[in-house]
Each structure stands twice: as structure tokens, then as C-alpha cells.
Amino acid sequence: MPGGGAGRVLIGLLLVLWFTLPMVPVALWAVAGRWHAPAILPQTYSWEGWSAAASSGLFPALLASALLGAGVAVLATPLGFLAAVSIRRLPRRYARPVEGILLAPLAIPPFALVMGMNVVLLRAHVPAAGGVLLLLVVTALPYTVFMFRSALAGYDDRFEEAARSLGASKAQSIRHVRLPLLTAATSRAAFLAFLVGWGDYIVTLIVGGGQLRTLPMTLASAASATGNEQLTAVLSLTVVLPPLALLTALLLTRRHGRIR
Amino acid sequence: MSESSATTRRGLLLAAPAVVPVVVVLAGSLGAALLQSVGLMPFAGPATFTLEPWTGNAGELARSAAVSLYIAAASTLLAGTVGFAAAAYILAMPRTGRLVAAVSAATIPIPHLIGAGAVGLLLSDAGFLARILGMPDGGFPTFVGGPFWSAVIFEYAWKESAFVALVIVGSLARSVGGLCDAAATLGAAPLQRITHVVLPLALPALAVSGLIVFVYTLGSYEVPWLLGRISPEALPVRAVRLFGSIDLDSRPQAMVTVLLSVLAGAAAIIGGLILLRRMRGLR
Numbered sequence: 247m248p249g250g251g252a253g254r255v256l257i258g259l260l261l262v263l264w265f266t267l268p269m270v271p272v273a274l275w276a277v278a279g280r281w282h283a284p285a286i287l288p289q290t291y292s293w294e295g296w297s298a299a300a301s302s303g304l305f306p307a308l309l310a311s312a313l314l315g316a317g318v319a320v321l322a323t324p325l326g327f328l329a330a331v332s333i334r335r336l337p338r339r340y341a342r343p344v345e346g347i348l349l350a351p352l353a354i355p356p357f358a359l360v361m362g363m364n365v366v367l368l369r370a371h372v373p374a375a376g377g378v379l380l381l382l383v384v385t386a387l388p389y390t391v392f393m394f395r396s397a398l399a400g401y402d403d404r405f406e407e408a409a410r411s412l413g414a415s416k417a418q419s420i421r422h423v424r425l426p427l428l429t430a431a432t433s434r435a436a437f438l439a440f441l442v443g444w445g446d447y448i449v450t451l452i453v454g455g456g457q458l459r460t461l462p463m464t465l466a467s468a469a470s471a472t473g474n475e476q477l478t479a480v481l482s483l484t485v486v487l488p489p490l491a492l493l494t495a496l497l498l499t500r501r502h503g504r505i506r
Numbered sequence: 507m508s509e510s511s512a513t514t515r516r517g518l519l520l521a522a523p524a525v526v527p528v529v530v531v532l533a534g535s536l537g538a539a540l541l542q543s544v545g546l547m548p549f550a551g552p553a554t555f556t557l558e559p560w561t562g563n564a565g566e567l568a569r570s571a572a573v574s575l576y577i578a579a580a581s582t583l584l585a586g587t588v589g590f591a592a593a594a595y596i597l598a599m600p601r602t603g604r605l606v607a608a609v610s611a612a613t614i615p616i617p618h619l620i621g622a623g624a625v626g627l628l629l630s631d632a633g634f635l636a637r638i639l640g641m642p643d644g645g646f647p648t649f650v651g652g653p654f655w656s657a658v659i660f661e662y663a664w665k666e667s668a669f670v671a672l673v674i675v676g677s678l679a680r681s682v683g684g685l686c687d688a689a690a691t692l693g694a695a696p697l698q699r700i701t702h703v704v705l706p707l708a709l710p711a712l713a714v715s716g717l718i719v720f721v722y723t724l725g726s727y728e729v730p731w732l733l734g735r736i737s738p739e740a741l742p743v744r745a746v747r748l749f750g751s752i753d754l755d756s757r758p759q760a761m762v763t764v765l766l767s768v769l770a771g772a773a774a775i776i777g778g779l780i781l782l783r784r785m786r787g788l789r
Contacts, residue, residue, distance in 0.1 A: 258602045261592050265609040268664055269616075271627040271634035283632045284640070325524040332520035340514060344521050347528055352718075353775055354532070355725020357742045358764045361749050362535030365547065384531045387524055445617030448727050452749070462619050469623040469732060479627065482620045489615040 269486075275479030295476030299484070302468075302477065303459060308484060311444050311461040318382045318443035319436045325383070326390025326435055327428075333391075334398050345391070352388045359384070360452045367453060377453040378446075385449070386442040390435040397431030433496055441489055461485050536768065543761035549754050559758035569738040571766060577655050577740060578724040578774075581662035586716045588663060589670025590708060594700045596675050597682050607675065613668040618661070622732040625661040626650055629733075650733050657733040658740075662726075666719040670712065677711040678704070713785060717778035721771045741767045 275281070279292030329348055333341045351359065360381055367377040405427065409419040447462040454463075465481040468474040541547035545556040592610055596603040616624075628634045629649040636646040649657040682704060689699045723729075730740035739747065741763055748760035 254599060255602065257591075257595060258599065258606055261588075261595055261606045262609050264588060264664065265592075265606070265613050265668060268621065268624040268628050268661075272624045274634070275627060284637065286637045329521045329524035332517040335520075336514060336517040337510070340518065344518075344525060347525055347532075348521075350532060351528060353721065353771055354536075355727075355742060355767050355771060357727045357745060358539070358725065358768050359531060359535045361745060361760060361764050362537075362539035362542075363531055365542065366534040366538050380527060381531060384528050387528060391524065441615055441617075445615075445619070447617070447619045448746075452746075462617065465623065466619060466728075466732075469619075469626065475627060478623050482623050485620050486616050490612060493612075493615060 272479045272482050275475045276483050278476060278479075281475075295480040298477050299480040303464060304461075304481070304484065307459050307461045307464045310458060311485075312488075314378070314382070314446070314450075314458075314460060315440040315442075315444035317379050318386050319439040321379070321383045322386035322390045322439040322442075323432065323436045326387055326439075327394050327432070329387070329391050330394030330398055333395065345395075348391045349388045351384050356381075356385060357448050357452075360449050364452055374454050374457050378449055378458060379443075381449045381453060382443050382446055383439075385446075386439040389438040389442070393431050393435035393438065394428075397428060401427060437489075437492065437496065440492075444489065445485065536765075539761040539764045539768075543758050543765055545758060549757055556758075559762045563759060566738070567744075567763065567766065570741045570744045570763070571770060573655070573738050574724055574730075574741040574767070575770070577658055577662070577730065577734075578720050580655075580659045581666065581723045582716050582720040584659065584663035585666035585670050585719050586712060588667035589715070590674060590705070590712055592667060592671040593674035593678070593708065594704050596671065597678060597704060598686065598696065598700065607671075610668040610671050613665060614672060616665065617728075618665060618726060619728040619732075621661050621665050622729045625657055625664070626733060629657045629660065651735050653735070655730070655734055658730050661729050661733060662719070662723045666723070670715045670719065673715040674708045674711045678707055682707060709785065710782070713778075713782055717775065717782070720778070721774050724774065725767050725771055741770070 274288060276295055277291050277293070278288035279290035279294055281288040281290075329344070333345050333348075336344065363377070363381060367380075372380070406419045406423050409423045410416070414422065445462060446460070447466055450458050450460050450463055451466075454460075461481060461484060465478065465485060468477045468481055538547060543559055545559070546553045592606055596607045596610075599606075626633070630636075631646050631648065631650070633650075639646070647656075649660070651657075685703050685707070686699050689703050694702065725742060727742035727746055731743050731746070734740055734743065745760050745763035745767065748756040748763060751757075751760075
């Protein structure tokens, strides 16, 4: 880095500022009471934003988003695992098109998938929640497949063979060798799939047709109107903090596992 | 032969629960969009073939496409630059780099909708930045809804630079340390180590992540909807507005906008992959 020690620290600080600055007003507005224009910091602090959020349906929305995220994770993680195993086993001429199809949803904007599919779902009488779940699982599959693909690429079948030759039964080798080796990839894949459902807006908006009040739906109606800074900030934090806590927990357990 | 075809069949069966829903959704959505865009799947009334939705508003559609391409290009350029700088810093500074790595990783799970709301609070004309700079009334440039889409581009650059940094660090973490040490032993200054060792090694990861960012920002709705202008609109904003309109004639036009976005994304991917292959050929 140019400029010696001070320059290095300065560049580091600028980078930290770049990544954190946008969330600073969110954190402040979440606890601000009165905060009129020229004041750099809130003039008074209060929990107004939180009680406003609670009365505008925060808890049912939180539950709906958690269920949607969990539903997507529960479906897309095992399907992604099976597909990754299949791609690994299949001869190249089948494996490549299978992988291509499973990665294709990444190339198509979510709003395009949803708007085209909406009429199909309506004519097939698929209930709104089912349609949302189907589209989000399809959106999440490229991520879970990719996660398991890269985990399996580094996975050596001889680990299990070694366990078997030392007298482990098939079930034991799966339980004590395969599962622990794939746990990290599974939790990463499930986390990404959960995020797809937890943070989705456009699919819920168009297919859900207003029936599914998730957190992002509540947030979007607050953020698109003016004068809702406290509510927007509180809802933003309730969307951002749970996954961050989950991510930190994942990282900590992995570090703990490595020490042992 | 029979054993290998049995393996193939079993392999395809394993993939089927994932492949079938993807194929249903891709074929269903693109097929229905195409049929609706030429009048063959009307909301009500008889189906009649027409190209009017494709030709009727070509000028407005072209302006929307231009806006989306501009936003995607500017966001990708900025995200790539800052993302590379962050990755180089993380790789070169083992101790202070860890803090940069942590805050950039924490940025990644934030959905763009929340990012857009946050950037609105930061950059609007009485927002946090205007207050810090002491210019809440007048004087502060119009970033949100402004003529250059600055707030939209800033949001994308912010979130996607974290993604670019993650991809580069992930692809280089194992190889780059030793090479940087070797270059340092041979007398390379820190900046030389970055331009002559880290940058060439990072180029493939930078190019791939840049392509992903470009395609993503081209087709993303929430950010230009919350932070952009009303006219001309970005392609996704136009599509969603037409889709939600009570005027039934606008449904086919919405589908034209959808298909144009898909085509633009596909063209970007194909072009990007050709470029990537050339880059690999050059080395």
C-alpha cells in the first residue's frame, strides 16, 4: 500500500466507512424520537419506531418471512444436494445440460420469471403461497446446487472407503464420515436458500397478490412513502439482524469445530 | 453398457426433483410471456396475433433499455473497482484487513430492498449525508431520483463491491500470499505487488463477478423503483408498472419489456463468456 503506515490505515478506514456508512442512518433512525433536518444526530431518542412497527403488523410479518425462508431452505437444500450428487455421477454429456438447466434461473431476472409465470399459476389454480414457494425454490436452486457442487468437488470417496476398510458399516461411514464432511456445505446452502425466501420482495408482490404480508412487503410500503423514517429503519433492522446473527453463529460453531 | 445406462438412469432420477420445477418455471414463464406479448394469451376476449405491443412503443422501450444498460454498466464499473481495492487490502493486510473483510461480508446478506431504503435515508436531500455536510436546504445534489441515477448506482456499487471482494478473496486466498512474499523479497513495493501480482491473478475472478453484477443489476427491480426517476424508467420498473396497470392493453407491453430484459441479460452473458474465453486464450 502506498503512503506507509498512516496511508494503509487511512485506506482501511475509508473501506470500512464505505461498507458501513449506509447502515448508520438506519441504526440511528431506529432509536430516534425527534430528529429534524439540520441536526446531525437525533435530538431525542425513543422506541416510537418499534411500537409503530409492532402496531403495523411486525410480528405476523416476521413469522410469515421466517416460514417462507424456512420453506425454501427445506426444499431447495436437499434438492440441490441430490442434483449435485447426480451431476457428479452422470457421464459428461448428461451432466453438463443438467447443470446448465439448474444454473439457468440465475440468468433470468426474477421479475421476468414471476410476471410470465403468474398467468400460468392462475390458470392452473395454484394457491398463492404454493406459487411463491415454487418460484423461490427455483430461484434458490442455483445457489444450493453450486454450494454442493464445490463441496463435492473437494470430497474424496476414499475417505469413506478407508472407513469401510477399517470395519465401519455403510451406515457408520455415512454417519461418521460423509455427514460431518458435508455439514459446512449443507449449512451454507440452507442459509443462502433461507435468505432467498426471507428477503424476497418481487415474487411475493406479484404472485402473492397482497395475501402474503412478509417483512419486505411491510418494509416496501413504509419505504416508498415519505415521513416513515423510523418505521423504515426498524423494519430494515428486523430484516437484516436475524440473518447476521445466524451467520455469526454458523461461523462461530465452525471455528469451534476446527479447534477440537 | 447396461450397467452404465442404469447408472445414468439413476443419476437422472436423482436430479429430476430439482430439474423438473426449474424446467416448468422457465418454460412456463418464458412461453407465457411470449404468447402474451403477441396477443395469443389475452387476459380476456379472443386471441388474435399482433406485433403491435412490440412496435407500438419502440422509442420509450429503447429509452428504458438505455437507462438499464447505463445503470448496470456504471454500477459494475464502480463495484469492480471498489471490490478489487477491498480484496487487495484484505489480502495484503492480514490484521487490519480482517476488519474490512468482516464489514464487507456483513453487507452481503442485506437484501437490496433494505439497501435501497438505507441509501434513501443516507442520500435524500434532507438525509444523513446532507446533514453531516451541513447543507440540508438546497445546495445538496439530487441523488435520489436525480438525472444521473446516482443513488441507484451507489446502492448497487456498495452491495456488489462486497460480493466482488468476496469472490476475489475466495479465489486468491491460498495462492497469493506466497507470491506476494516472493515479490516483496525481490524488492517489489506494495503498490507494485498489487498491480503486478494481485491484479493479474485476480482478473478472472474479477471478470466473472463483474459479469454476474452486470446481469443482476440489469434485471433488478427494487433499487431503481425506490431510488430512481419516474421517467424514463428502468426496464424492470416499466415492466412492473405496466403489469399492474388496470388498462388491459398494457399487459402485452409488460411482457415485451420482460422479454427484452431477458434478451439483454442473455446477450450480456454470451458476450461476457466470449470475452472471458478470449482472456484465458491470451494468457
